[in-house]
Amino acid sequence: MSAASVYRPLYELAERLSPEIGAGLARLAVRAMPALPLPATRRTRVFGVEFSNPLGCAAGFDRDGRLLTSLMHAGFGFAEIGTVNVGAGAAQMAPLEPVLRNLRRAQRVRRQLRIGVSVGTLVPDLAPAAAAACAQACELLAPCVDFLVLNLSRPGSALRAGNFDAAALRRFLVRAAGANLARDRAPDPVPLLVKVAIAPDAHEPLPRALHEALDAGAAGVVVAWEGWSDRQALYRCLERVAGIVGSRVLVAVGGIHDQDDARACLRSGAQLVEVYRALMQRGPCHTRHLAAVLSRA
Numbered sequence: 001m002s003a004a005s006v007y008r009p010l011y012e013l014a015e016r017l018s019p020e021i022g023a024g025l026a027r028l029a030v031r032a033m034p035a036l037p038l039p040a041t042r043r044t045r046v047f048g049v050e051f052s053n054p055l056g057c058a059a060g061f062d063r064d065g066r067l068l069t070s071l072m073h074a075g076f077g078f079a080e081i082g083t084v085n086v087g088a089g090a091a092q093m094a095p096l097e098p099v100l101r102n103l104r105r106a107q108r109v110r111r112q113l114r115i116g117v118s119v120g121t122l123v124p125d126l127a128p129a130a131a132a133a134c135a136q137a138c139e140l141l142a143p144c145v146d147f148l149v150l151n152l153s154r155p156g157s158a159l160r161a162g163n164f165d166a167a168a169l170r171r172f173l174v175r176a177a178g179a180n181l182a183r184d185r186a187p188d189p190v191p192l193l194v195k196v197a198i199a200p201d202a203h204e205p206l207p208r209a210l211h212e213a214l215d216a217g218a219a220g221v222v223v224a225w226e227g228w229s230d231r232q233a234l235y236r237c238l239e240r241v242a243g244i245v246g247s248r249v250l251v252a253v254g255g256i257h258d259q260d261d262a263r264a265c266l267r268s269g270a271q272l273v274e275v276y277r278a279l280m281q282r283g284p285c286h287t288r289h290l291a292a293v294l295s296r297a
C-alpha cells in the first residue's frame, strides 16, 4: 500500500474531527516528506526567472514560510506563502518578523523552489494607512523573494466584492509597486502580482479589480476560481482572462486536483498553477507526482 493511498482516508477522518486537525495532519505530512532526489524537470521561465516546474503551493497553507524546504520536497516549483496581513498602527509590521526570519533561512532552496509572498491588510477599506503598511511590507520582503502578491481576494473584503474606489485602488497598487522599485539594493524590481477571486455566479465574471490592477502596472494576476462546477466554463473564462493579461503573468488557482485540471489551465493561458485543497486532501506524495508529470508535459 502506497503512502498516498494511506494518507487520503486518514485526512478524511481528521477533517471530519475538525478542519484544524485536518490541516494539522496535512502540514505534518508535508514536514515528513523525505529529501528524495527530485526528478529531472523541464524548467519554465516566467518573468525572467526559471521555475523548476509550474506547480505551486497556494497562499494559506504555509502562512509564515516555515515549511518552504518541505514544500520543495513535496515537488513544488514554487510556493506562495502568507497571506501576511499587515495593519495600520504601531504594531503593523509585527506579523512580518517570523516570515522574514523563515525567508532568510530558506534562501538556499530558492533555485529549486521559487518563493512568493502574499501581502494583505485587514483594514476594511483602502485607507492611506493600509496602503502605506502594504507598501512597507513589500519593500521589506522584496529582497528575499521572487515575486510579491497583493491579496485582493480576501473573503468579505470590499475589494473582493468590487465595492471600492478605483482611484484608491490605483494609488494603493502604485504605492506598493513604487516601494518595491525604490529599494536601493535591488537592481530589478520584484514582480508584483495581484490575486483576485472569480465566482461563477458573478453577474460580470471579470472583477473590476483585475482591470484596475493591470492598468496600474501589476506584473500579473493570480486568479482564484471558487465554486466552479462547470470546468469548461472555467477554462473559457480563463482564456478570456489570459487575453486581458496579455504578455503579463497569469497564475491559476482553484479546483485543480490532478494533471488533467492542471494541464487544461496551462493550455488555457496560465503560465503557472497553484493548489491548496489537492495538497490537503491528497497529500504531498500526490503533489510530488503531479509536479513530475507536469514537468514532462
Ligand SMILES: Cc1cc2nc3c(=O)[nH]c(=O)nc-3n(C[C@H](O)[C@H](O)[C@H](O)COP(=O)(O)O)c2cc1C
Binding pocket: 058, 059, 060, 061, 082, 083, 118, 151, 153, 195, 224, 225, 253, 254, 255, 256, 274, 275, 276, 277, 278
Ligand atoms: C483554509 C484556507 C485558507 C486560505 N488562506 C488564504 C490566504 O491566506 N490567502 C489567500 O490568498 N488565499 C487563501 N486561501 C485560498 C487558496 O489560496 C486558494 O485560492 C483556494 O483554496 C482555491 O484553491 P483550491 O481549489 O486548490 O483549494 C485559503 C483557502 C483555504 C481553504
